[in-house]
Amino acid sequence: MYDMVFISYTEPNAEYNWLKLKERFPLVKRVHGVKGIHQAHIEAAKQCLTKMFWVIDGDAEILNTFEFNFRTRQYDTVYVWRSKNPINDLEYGNGGVKLLPKYLTLKMRVDTTDMTTSISDKFVPVKEVSNITAFNSDPFNTWKSAFRECCKLASKTIDRQKVDETESRLSTWVSKGSDRPYGEYAIKGAKDGIDFVKSNMYDTTLLKKINDFDFLKELFKKYE
Amino acid sequence: MSKKIKLMDCDLVYLSYDEPNKERNYSDLKKKFPWAKRVDGVHGSDSAHKACAKLAETERVTIIDGDNIVKPDLMSQVIELIDAADTSICVLSFPAQNVINGLIYGNGSIKNWPTQLVLDMRTHENADPNNHKTQVDFCWEIKYLQMGNWMSWVHNNASPHQAWRAGFREGVKMCLLEGTRPSLDKPFDKQVHWKNYHRLVTWMNVGSDVDNGLWAIYGARLGCYMTMLTDWDHNNVRTFTYLNDLFDDIKPNSETSLKSEIQRLGNTLRDDLQILTGSNYLDPDQSKFFKALFTNPPRLKNDWIIENV
Numbered sequence: 001m002y003d004m005v006f007i008s009y010t011e012p013n014a015e016y017n018w019l020k021l022k023e024r025f026p027l028v029k030r031v032h033g034v035k036g037i038h039q040a041h042i043e044a045a046k047q048c049l050t051k052m053f054w055v056i057d058g059d060a061e062i063l064n065t066f067e068f069n070f071r072t073r074q075y076d077t078v079y080v081w082r083s084k085n086p087i088n089d090l091e092y093g094n095g096g097v098k099l100l101p102k103y104l105t106l107k108m109r110v111d112t113t114d115m116t117t118s119i120s121d122k123f124v125p126v127k128e129v130s131n132i133t134a135f136n137s138d139p140f141n142t143w144k145s146a147f148r149e150c151c152k153l154a155s156k157t158i159d160r161q162k163v164d165e166t167e168s169r170l171s172t173w174v175s176k177g178s179d180r181p182y183g184e185y186a187i188k189g190a191k192d193g194i195d196f197v198k199s200n201m202y203d204t205t206l207l208k209k210i211n212d213f214d215f216l217k218e219l220f221k222k223y224e
Numbered sequence: 225m226s227k228k229i230k231l232m233d234c235d236l237v238y239l240s241y242d243e244p245n246k247e248r249n250y251s252d253l254k255k256k257f258p259w260a261k262r263v264d265g266v267h268g269s270d271s272a273h274k275a276c277a278k279l280a281e282t283e284r285v286t287i288i289d290g291d292n293i294v295k296p297d298l299m300s301q302v303i304e305l306i307d308a309a310d311t312s313i314c315v316l317s318f319p320a321q322n323v324i325n326g327l328i329y330g331n332g333s334i335k336n337w338p339t340q341l342v343l344d345m346r347t348h349e350n351a352d353p354n355n356h357k358t359q360v361d362f363c364w365e366i367k368y369l370q371m372g373n374w375m376s377w378v379h380n381n382a383s384p385h386q387a388w389r390a391g392f393r394e395g396v397k398m399c400l401l402e403g404t405r406p407s408l409d410k411p412f413d414k415q416v417h418w419k420n421y422h423r424l425v426t427w428m429n430v431g432s433d434v435d436n437g438l439w440a441i442y443g444a445r446l447g448c449y450m451t452m453l454t455d456w457d458h459n460n461v462r463t464f465t466y467l468n469d470l471f472d473d474i475k476p477n478s479e480t481s482l483k484s485e486i487q488r489l490g491n492t493l494r495d496d497l498q499i500l501t502g503s504n505y506l507d508p509d510q511s512k513f514f515k516a517l518f519t520n521p522p523r524l525k526n527d528w529i530i531e532n533v
Contacts, residue, residue: 001449001453001488001489001491001492001496003454022477023477023478023481024481024484025485026474026475026476026477026481026485027446027474027485049450049454049455049456050453050454050455069488069491071495
């Protein structure tokens, strides 16, 4: 049994998800409003008292079947569960529940694009679905999530990415879900993300800006 | 030759803090012993006991916790000790029966103290930081003489918070070896004293038949879990304001959630510490059955005691 931390920032549905999770798991802790993905996770690790800790994103609707009862003695490994995407129905690690090693999280590099791979090079994707990643709560949050994920996929910055799998996912992101709530913003975000990578492929500093939400807010202004 | 301690010769002080049933219990005490004095609301166990000692005008003082209902024959207790016994350093510990789980031992029970010893001791919040024996309890540093007769009932289940806190504190303390955490490299049940181990698993499993008993079970499991399986500083257990904040933060807000957490903690304690617990706890009928048949172990004999009548 490991500590659990719910990390939220500005997700409109965070409060609802938090209360629902807290009802099921009263020991869950919360980190709210910490700027920067890496910094928020470091803050989560600081609050934890166990060698590993669970991370639940603010937009995650945890499935009733998911029990947080996985156990391991690999205290240097990052585990990521699958989440279901409510717009395009993809099921993979994006937005899924994570089990992170506390001490490696505290020491992680904070200047990388993809946080999980900067914690440890030992990464285990778990095939079970933990949640629905309900990121489509308003236009900006929907666009932002799609933009960031497709940047990561298109830039191939995530270790162990499989080319065929990545291309297939990108293809789904840019084509499916316009009939779902805020689906058109997800598709726009996906396309913008891919274009952003193409335009800045060799500018690693700019690519890292996908974790800067103020920067993303500026990019989104064209749709407001 | 022998020496006698008569409780009738000692001042009696009722020590309460935030117990929801403290006024009822005090009223009951005053009916039985109208001369009882009272200390209320002092923060910290060491400071609160010192306040009792300051109120006392006798060489020894009997201190009764705010959740106790005392037996009427308390004041007729006479303890005969051998002449060599140093009464200035020994505490007489009368066991109490816990109404949640039926255990009879020193937890929350009546103690008769040498007044000067209380004034001089440094424990809990006033402890020397380097003395691990005095951080969270009195009993590892001070000489306790365990009496055979139990003299009170501990009613620590008047609210979910009170029951949880009682269970949590014992869940922590019953794990400790003279104030330190046992090693995880050796079997847990081979390190803690068998009586403490049995008490711990009783706290973790018995009491669903009484008001708020599930909260005590939850507290005991959580206290043991946090002490043994996390990096939590168990010295925090001595600070009631800390415990109150913790309870506010983590209390389940439905019975379903409470039962689910009890099960989750039980599974973890069983799997990681091989403690005799698990998903289930004794249901109300089983708890009643246990309490009806369980025989509490005899208390430790001490060479100083000749008789407790």
